[in-house]
Amino acid sequence: MAKGRHQVRGTTDVLALQMDALFKAAPASVLSIFGGLIALAAYWAPQTQSGLLVWFTIVCVPALAHIASAVLRHKGIPQGWGPVAWSHLVKAIYLTAGTAWGVGGAWMLTIGDDHQTLVICCLAMGAVTCTFPAIVYGAAYNLFQVPIFTLFAITLASGDIEYGQLLALASVLLCIALAIIARGMGSQLTLALRLSLENKQLAEELADHGAALERANRELIVETLTDPLTGLANRRQLMNFMRASAGRSSLLIVDIDHFKSYNDSFGHVDGDLCLVLVADALQTSIRPGRDLAARFGGEEFAIILGDLSQEQAVEVAELVRGNVQSLLTLHARKIRRMVTVSIGFAHRDDDRQKPNATLMSEADAALYEAKNSGRNRVCIGSDPVTVFGEESSRNATARG
Structure with missing residues (x-):
């Protein structure tokens, strides 16, 4: 017929x-x-x-x-x-x-x-x-x-x-x-x-098939380079971005404090919602098109900041920490308790070329130091940059 x-x-x-x-x-x-x-x-x-x-x-x-x-x-x-x-x-x-x-x-x-x-x-x-x-x-x-x-x-x-x-x-x-x-x-x-x-x-x-194939390719690229839960870049895209950022740049490894306890207490649905809100806080803290936020795996995230001085990059790291800490106030119906992050920070200048592997190793060591020194802080190498007291927390929240 x-x-x-x-x-x-x-x-x-x-x-x-x-x-x-x-x-x-x-x-x-x-x-x-x-x-x-x-x-x-x-x-x-x-x-x-x-x-x-x-x-x-x-x-x-x-x-x-x-x-x-x-x-x-x-x-x-x-x-x-x-x-x-x-x-x-x-x-x-x-x-x-x-x-x-x-x-x-x-x-x-x-x-x-x-x-x-x-x-x-x-x-x-x-x-x-x-x-x-x-x-x-x-x-x-x-x-x-x-x-x-x-x-x-x-x-x-x-x-x-x-x-x-x-x-x-x-x-x-x-x-x-x-x-x-x-x-x-x-x-x-x-x-x-x-x-x-x-x-x-x-x-x-053929044009329709070509357009459909192009859409499918774009969707495949998105699926290949994007974390399906948070919508951030995934580890592969992070590595590609780091290889393309050969000049002055900073790496932040961000880990949610006591996330396993949060997940066990409130269930995986609330745990996933927590991950999504943290990802949004990271995304709103950086410059679109110049920086990249990625989900590194589990409750761990990474941020690449391009062409910023170390002082400027540390300010962004503090902004990220403060924005995450403010989630309970901003999303009281979605966040079940205070959520904080520990951030390991590493920096590379133009005149001091540093391999990505070294940058990653330094940021990872700094994160370990941030965890061991009390959490909810930014650490640069062995030098912790911590936020103590209620006033500093309010300043960080205001910057967010």
Whole structure:
């Protein structure tokens, strides 16, 4: 069933392209009016002028209708018309035009002399030739050329025109030949339109697949480089960032104090919520795009600060410690008790290149010192930078 719907849609889309081609050629309908004027000039006489004017009016109607309908179709008027509706209009226009030229031409054959007969035959042939591009939609082309050649053949065969029988036979043969040619070439053009449409659809599908693949790759990169719980960078992204930060930088290893006790007391759900809130506190303490906060593993985090002096970096470390300590005040309904962190700090200057492994080792040793010297503090190597007293805690909170 789905395949059938796809085939119907494909046929409709091809018909739409055929209509586009026909209506783009609509300005050529002006040639029909010019041909009518030439016929008026060749046959104009007092006894025929009324009939000629009626015929010329009828010839102008489908020509102008074709041009007008092309303009309306370009503007999307009337709304809701599909390719099938437009194809019916096109066939009506071509049939009316072909019948007008066939009837009018046959009448002129009966009233004209040999020279006038030559003129109207040439005009009819010119009209059929000018509409040859309409073979892209063979039904319309045949509705135009068949009435002309049929009526001309009947008139030539039944009249007393010199070589009328031969000209009638030639008209019939030419009509059949053009119908065969139109069928063959029209099918090739239709195939080309269908292939063009399928190529366009294939390109759109490839573009959609490419976009989907790109989204999947971005999601995979995010999953590969991001901690799923906290949304911070993971250890891999931290290592990549450290390798790219070869100049002046500082490393902070942040560990939540007594987190195992917190997790055991309140459960893993509250423990995970605690980790998320601590991660948010770290993220809001650093500069977006210049620094990186990562979850190192478990309750341990790391922060890389780029291009800051040691004094400036220590201030950020104190800001991190204070922001975490403020979580109980800011999120009283989510944090079950006071949460603090111990921070190990290591720094690298431009003029003193230090490998990342050494930086990591120094920060890790400093964290060990911070834990052993009482927790809830920042330690630089063996020199602890601690926050004692209520006033210092309030200052740290205010900076957060």
